Amino acid sequence: MIISASRRTDIPAFYAEWFINRIRAGSFMKVNPYNRKQIKKVSLAADHVDAIVFWSKNPRPILRYLPELLDKGYKSIMHYTLNDYPDALEPGVPSLSYRIDTFRRLADVLGPEHMVWRYDPIILSNQTDACYHLERFSHIAKELNGQTSRVVISFMDFYAKTKGRLARLETEKGYVLFDWLYPDQTEKLTDLVKGLSSIAQENGMSITTCSEQVNLEKYGIMHGACIDQAYIEKVLNHSLPVKKDKYQRAECGCAESIDMGSYDTCPFGCPYCYAVRSDKLVQANRKKHDPMSPYLTGE
Template identity: 40%
Template sequence: MNYHQVSKIILDPNIVDCIVFWTKNPKNMIDKLLLLKDYKYYFQFTITSYDSSIETNVPRKKEIIETFIRLSNIIGKDRVIWRYDPILLNNKINEEYHYKYFEYSASKLYKYTNKCIISFLDMYKKTRNNIKYLNIKPLYKKDMIRIASGLMNICNKYNLKLETCAEEIELNDIGITHGKCIDDRLISKLWGINLKIDKDKNQRKICGCVSSIDIGAYNTCIHGCLYCYANFSEKSVKNNLKKHNPNSPLLLGNLEETDKIFMKKMESYRDGQLSF
């Protein structure tokens, strides 16, 4: 990637069909949501069971749950999706640990969301160094089915739908379907628009997401989750944070004289309004 080749993305509400946010803590965004009043958007909000030994700088779960509830009360439970991922096992974290804390979170969140999305830890090459001291246990198909069944039982208790994210394993027999994090069906349901859009060809085959433009950047999050494939270098995160200028159109740094700006091809996939 050429550092001096910059893509310009037009954030025109007439072109942007929807914005999907992934977050573990949108607390600082909540008071600024009015800035997004002309946009359609929803949140993928991750709340796991892990403590600071794994999610180094994530606030306490009590605070995160309060933020989840506050956000849901503002924008609606359909637009705040609970993520419980990635699921991992080691010497301290067993299946019962997951069931206990998953049920705790479900009991707090079920009035404020309709769905939970799960996935199992992928051992990415970039994250191996960060997680090497966690003594991660391998998860086999039978383990995944057993854990998923336990979580599904809890979801049934709280009337929550359960889906997987980018998992090859088939769990339809226990009521768990493959999800789409960037979900044309959800967008159509929420806003009554018909989208003619294909699966994102730039994602893995097992990913169900529809086409989108990612405007995030690697190594820019301070949460320090050891398993995160998007944050694999603490040193890079610190250096990138120093480059951030809230008044710059770039996430990192400022435009330079030698930068070449290219217009990103943008188009709406709306195909008319649905009738109810």
């Protein structure tokens, strides 16, 4: 069994204490996000968990618990989303230098092979064009050289639930967002992906996409999977009795996992985030969080 912590919220950043309490207790209560009456107790016993896959923009709070996790025999992969956007796009994250330092500390504890750099989503706009991304990606890649061998990219999707927030970016902050699939962006996209691929290779990293239909293999960018069964088996040195996750998008190549998170609980405030419907819901759910509860929110 693979535990995902989490696609739905940032557990390492905001719920690290709750996570380690669940590890110590040996289980958590999983609630179906589309039918909250469907509840299941999930074992977190070390001999039941093949791997824990973390996802975070700021995993510094969970660093203090990683030695305990390792001592208990748990094995993990850390997906670390590391962009360098203006505050309007990522208003809640710490400084880039702080986050890079955190990446290095995590690599020291877990090992570079357990670290996956996520440069996503790639937001193309009048203020963050292809040149902007190439410059920022190059800077971060050089800082992470030797700290990871794997980088994952994806392009921003325009979800219905983010429509209002993205519209306010234009009216209030002056952002004009580009859909990278538009024909007039084709040449710019080609220059961008060729550059990203070259930079990654120069810094000893393989580069893949996440849940993208577009085929970029001719530029050295393969279709990838975040919960990549083959990669995890190689890093952890044991086979995983799992199948492809049928509940993810068709383009997603991830292996099946059980997610510990809940939607509408991440307070980072990123306007492009698919996991949050409104800041008010996040605030309400945060008030219902108890780090000692078997549920992430509520009772």
